[in-house]
Amino acid sequence: MSSAGEKQSPRRTFLAVPIWAVLAAVVAVPIVLAALSPLLAYRSVPYTVGGFAGILCLAVLFIQPVLAAGYLPGLRLAEARKWHRRAGWAIVTLVALHIGGLYLTSPPDTLDALMLVAPTPFSVYGVIALWGIVLTVLLVSLRRRMGMRSSIWRIVHNGLALIVVVATVVHALQIEGTMEPISKWALCLAVLLVTSLTLLDLRIVKPLLRWRSGEPGESED
Secondary structure (H helix, E strand, O other): OOOOOOOOOOOHHHHHHHHHHHHHHHHHHHHHHHHOHHHHHHOOOOHHHHHHHHHHHHHHHHHHHHHHHOOOOOOOOHHHHHHHHHHHHHHHHHHHHHHHHHHHOOOOHHHHOOOOOOOOOHHHHHHHHHHHHHHHHHHHHHHHHHOHHHHHHHHHHHHHHHHHHHHHHHHHOOOOOOHHHHHHHHHHHHHHHHHHHHHHHHHHHHHHHHHOOOOOOOOOO
């Protein structure tokens, strides 16, 4: 296994451009197509801001697991995980903008959704994702004070992340709004795919390889 200070291999350097290009395309195309939607002409500014905050949040959820696993070429693992934490706070901010924009547009509908009495099924999954994020923030903020072991932390954190991702994807797919359907499905499937593969890799594959090679476990901040 190469050390963090070593240079990237030629093969990894060669793959850097297409990897970053695919990442940019998966994130940018749904956002651009949503920005070109004719439905925006009939939306208020708060509703538009709230809607695009939700779209950006979905895009960040695609990037989050890639950063956590250090898959992006050009970023060392420690640096990637710093960006993973920053992306987490970006998600919190975007969710706040999403809810705030919808509340300014229609306070009664937003409150009904938060209280799980709205007639729209997608609102239930949105609230599930919201509470998953709230619990994650509390977990991150109180982890050291609670003295939580790294193994328990990883299980709880990853479990909450999976709940947030699945609930957010279902929430997004059930909404018929400014997002173009094909690109929305592509982004949602990409979010599910990278999240599943990353959890499988970090929680099963890499620990098994370390165990077989006799290497010590990986510590996390």
